[in-house]
Amino acid sequence: MSDSHDLPSLDLPSLDLPSFDLGEPAQPARPEAYRVLARKYRPQTFAELIGQDAMVTTLGNAIKRGRLAHAFLLTGVRGVGKTSTARLIAKALNCIGPDGKGGPTIDPCGVCEPCRAIAEGRHIDVIEMDAASHTGVDDVREIIDASRYAAVSARFKIYIIDEVHMLSKNAFNALLKTLEEPPAHVKFLFATTEVNKVPVTVLSRCQRFDLRRISAEMLAAHFARVSEAEGVEAEPEALGLIARAAEGSARDGLSILDQAIAHAGIEGGGVKAGAVRDMLGLSDRGAVRDLLGLLLAGDGLGALGALRRQYDLGVDPQAVLRALLETVHGVTLVKLGTPPEAGQANEEREAQQGWASALSFAALHRLWQLLLKGHDEVARAALPIEACEMALLRVVHASQLPDPGELARQLAAGGPVPVAAPAAGPAAPASAPAASAEPALPGTIEEIIAAIERSGEFGLAVKLERSASVIRLAPPELVLSAARPLPADLVRDLTVELKNCTGRAWKVTTEDAPGAPTIKERRGEARAGLRADILASPVVKAAFEAFPEAVLPEEELDRLIAAQSKM
Template identity: 40%
Template sequence: MSYVILARKYRPRSFAQMVGQEHVVQALTNALTQGRLHHAYLFTGTRGIGKTTVSRILAKSLNCTGPDGQGGITATPCGVCQACTEIDADRYLDYTELDAASNGGKEEIKDLIERAAYKPGIGRFKVFMIDEAHQLSKDAFNALLKTLEEPPEYLKFVLATTDPEKVLPTVLSRCLQFNLRPMAPATVRDYLATVLEAEGVAADAGSLRLLGRAARGSMRDGLSLTDQAIAYGGGRLAEDVVRKMLGSVDRSQPRQLVEALSRRDGPGVLATVDALRERGLPAAAVLEEMALLLQQMAVAQAVPGALDEDDPDTTDARELAGALAADETQLLYSMLVHGREELGLLGDEYAALTMVMLRYLAFPGSGAAAPAPVPRAAPLRSPAPPAIKLAVPTVPAVAASLPAPAAPIAQTAPTPPTAPVPAAVAAPAPVAPAAALGERWHALVKKLAAAGAISALTRELAVQGGLQAVDDAATPPRWLLHVERETLRNTALRDKLASALAAELGHAVQLDVEPGVPEDTPARRDAAERQRRQAAAEAAIHEDAVVRELLAQFKTARIVPGSIKPLDSPEGSTP
């Protein structure tokens, strides 16, 4: 006996067998049992999720006569009568499937409408199923419309489409619409497990998880991939073999990349990218695995209890969720997803992948990562170190009197924490108008961010933006912002920022965002402030009497370079 492909063999033949579309099944079952029948149905949803299948089951329900030939309309077609068997075998006289993608013309519809004039040959109802209905030409739609408006009582239409937006509103309004949902990876995984058990094919949990994910919401694709995997794996499914077949990436390296990015460890990022390149893995698969991991991290951050405990990746996601702030997780996710579109633009997709990683590092960190940096200074070697607190009090914020951000930071002398801020670090008088705008913008953005009025990418637009001009005479006042990054220059982000500004200022603002490389941005001012505080903290540690004494006492003691961190969140920077 020849091998029957799984997608065909396991195509659901009854509503009870349909997986993952309970809402549609429930509604249709109720309608059928209560005799509330509509004359036209529209099934929408992505490819391979069961639109044709549900149409066939509906046609059987309408025409089933039961095993004894006495049955009526039912939500549980018998599967053995003429209607049931012939619809399953795709040769029932009164059930017609027409694929508009290949038969989009007016002629086919005309033919269909002519046939609609005749009563059913053997069944109770004629059922016309038009797949990919959005591909019908306008003429064909119009020809169909009359019959849709006043169909004979024995005629039922089923339209299916992956793109309901393209179906004429006049057609939509005449159909009872059901949206079939893409299936969750776990739903596909569990169903594949039962199928493989029935087939007597051994499969490990890892391979099922990979196939469930690779199906991308389509059970049909999941079953087809399983067919391939059985052939590829010589009759059994093992994770490493299926991974190879799918060209998917093992979770460990995407995890390393996310870790390195969260540490802002540039060399670590480059080394991992190189290792992936050497293994010849597609860059798109790397971005995809990273994005999936970030999605789980975001869930862990927002709703910790919602992660699937059976998924071995959950532990990874939980751990990493603490290493990256929630808004940075969103930012990185967004960069990865958009980065996929760039992979093909360059001959070398790994160069493009590297750019995506470096782009994230080019953004200033929010410094709001969940675990607060612990000041680790002076690991003192033997004898056992006395407990000392090498914490540095916050230096009073001097944002208002900072030098222009473009000025080299080295000009700012390390300031002991207790010393008053010397006037020397203040901006030189008279203050230039550009610097005044920069200060105004920085203060405003700081306020908006602290109040939670802007977050994630909107905040990014604000901190990366440089205020170039304010025209208060215009109605409403016009504010011009320059932003270098193209992805931040979109109307949705601009509108969010504009309404946050309006709420803060108490009046509407016309915010224009134009391309440009601003020199004075809140991000740059914050970076300058962080460097200044760092220098002050280092100076304070080196001059601390206790530290000096310890260093003198224990000859092997030293202060680990780079381990000194200012203690708390800076008042002077944008949170």
């Protein structure tokens, strides 16, 4: 018998039951988070680090020769690459190459595990710390304790401390001994924007690198490459404006470029100079040139109207004065003969050349001081636009005054003081020489010096009196002797100033041959001869015999020489 507990097997058909696994609904692919340009284009190699060639060369030589410091201090203004440089140094010291057998190199591969981990900020042996939020001595003690242990996977254990100047005094003191004699496997990389706040005891234990401000030309070229990589068209003038606004900081410039690209919109046609000016609140260069022309022409109403038009467009009054200062500085550089700025518009170059030929150095310096004073006043004023108007009116008034040197000579002579009339036309400088009046060219070195003194260039006149030994003078040609040392800039300055004084182009050259005595030498010879004549006269001889300790007053001798020269 079968066991009563055994149940017969049932052959049941298979059933297709519905699945009740709800699961998660299909999710749309998440778009990649946008990274700002300043992070996206952070340099990943020393070749991408712009404007710091001297530091890269020094580091490269140190790595090749195995002369690596145990602590580096990187200082400079914001955004020049201090933290990026620290990470690049960490890469350079810990790179093992694509095959895993490489050593320290100034050109890290970027593909090995240490390079990728450091670039992504996840390497266990490269510790970054912000001293602004870890200022205490306890934070430093943690570093000291951890530095005793060898690196886990890297060649060197590296501590990157940003804004190190914010550590407390006790924290610095706790770090000193370890910083002076760290373990062989430890490197310290400090970054700061205020190196003057770092104790001297710390500075003396570090190899210091001063990262320079990046030039506007380099920044503009860098921004052009970034714009091309982003597929964005950008006008060279717009990139130049962004580069100047960045003030030497690559990070600041990339942030402004990011904003400018967003400002341009999807169908905005790229980054335009006008849009950048509007975005930054800058004054249009053409409007600045027009305003400067009105100021030099003495047109007060026109100048105030031009200022108000800029103000109504949203331009800050202080920005207007800053743009005027930049223009005056550019005119002065042109007058000195410096090469034109890269990317400068033809209109601006021509305007600056015109003002440079029409205005003397004295007039440009006076204009600079007036605008600079106005800029400082507007920065502190409760009513900025009103203060700016008053500053511009002061410039207009000063443009109609005579040169200070000429004014002093007129007052000394007791004659009437001339008042310069405003120049005709809004763009003509007030001190432009009249095209129809061409004065006779000076025929002696004394006449040349007198003409230069009348233009207010007293320093140049003194140099000529002391150093100018004339070989030949046939206006408008002057040949000076180079047999004795001449000031380095004498020939250049004299050529420029003679053209300003006479309205004619002069050819001033030197020859290695003796020339006539300088005016100073002639005065010395006259002085010595007059002294000898005076001392040889019977009356003076008798006076010195009666009073052996008597002396001939130098001022009396000068008076006699001057009287003799007028006879």
